Amino acid sequence: SAVISQKPSRDICQRGTSLTIQCQVDSQVTMMFWYRQQPGQSLTLIATANQGSEATYESGFVIDKFPISRPNLTFSTLTVSNMSPEDSSIYLCSVDMLAGGDEQFFGPGTRLTVL
Amino acid sequence: QKEVEQDPGPLSVPEGAIVSLNCTYSNSAFQYFMWYRQYSRKGPELLMYTYSSGNKEDGRFTAQVDKSSKYISLFIRDSQPSDSATYLCAMFQGGKLIFGQGTELSVKP
Numbered sequence: 001s002a003v004i005s006q007k008p009s010r011d012i013c014q015r016g017t018s019l020t021i022q023c024q025v026d027s028q029v030t031m032m033f034w035y036r037q038q039p040g041q042s043l044t045l046i047a048t049a050n051q052g053s054e055a056t057y058e059s060g061f062v063i064d065k066f067p068i069s070r071p072n073l074t075f076s077t078l079t080v081s082n083m084s085p086e087d088s089s090i091y092l093c094s095v096d097m098l099a100g101g102d103e104q105f106f107g108p109g110t111r112l113t114v115l
Numbered sequence: 116q117k118e119v120e121q122d123p124g125p126l127s128v129p130e131g132a133i134v135s136l137n138c139t140y141s142n143s144a145f146q147y148f149m150w151y152r153q154y155s156r157k158g159p160e161l162l163m164y165t166y167s168s169g170n171k172e173d174g175r176f177t178a179q180v181d182k183s184s185k186y187i188s189l190f191i192r193d194s195q196p197s198d199s200a201t202y203l204c205a206m207f208q209g210g211k212l213i214f215g216q217g218t219e220l221s222v223k224p
Contacts, residue, residue, distance in 0.1 A: 004158075033211075040123075042203065042214040043159070058211075092158055102147045102207040106158035 004107035012113045020079045023093035028073035031096040049076040083114045121215030134191040138204035145206040153201045194222045
């Protein structure tokens with residue numbers, strides 16, 4: 001497994017602003033993922049963060065709203081842009097140690113509330 | 116129809132009970148099956164991983180997969196208050212995980 005940290009752990013933001021969430025891993029990993037977990041809902045994959053290239057977004061998620069950076073093999077950021085109350089959610093990063101995508105380990109999550 | 120269906124609960128049992136958590140799925144292409152445990156205000160933790168039909172046991176936990184029925188289960192024996200958490204099934208196909216809604220379990224002392 002890996003030790004994964006996220007910053008911030010929680011935040012309360014105003015409508016129309018943006019928040020950047022950081023994900024740090026204690027070892028180099030090929031694959032990093034960003035998920036959203038809305039209240040009472042399951043985890044939904046937002047995108048796969050690729051090192052050295054653009055992120056791969058899932059249907060319903062776009063780069064303008066959720067820009068992602070992956071500058072190296074231990075770090076990634078997700079920005080939630082132009083926030084609305086509907087963006088209130090828990091945002092989680094995960095990593096796959098074996099590069100297959102099937103065995104993922106999750107960070108503690110960032111709890112975001114948009115007023 | 117969702118690809119993965121899971122009864123959200125909540126499920127409340129007394130300490131020592133046997134717990135059965137279940138998921139059904141519609142996509143026969145799913146290759147691997149996982150159970151994650153998520154404590155309140157924490158990230159999901161990988162609990163069990165299986166890839167074939169049959170049973171896999173790890174301590175008090177048994178994961179069961181029935182590919183012919185597109186049905187997976189997690190059994191917890193001698194449940195403890197520390198097992199109180201949300202349990203999510205997940206399935207892998209095409210490079211990504213698809214999660215069930217999660218079942219909230221409470222084990223009362």
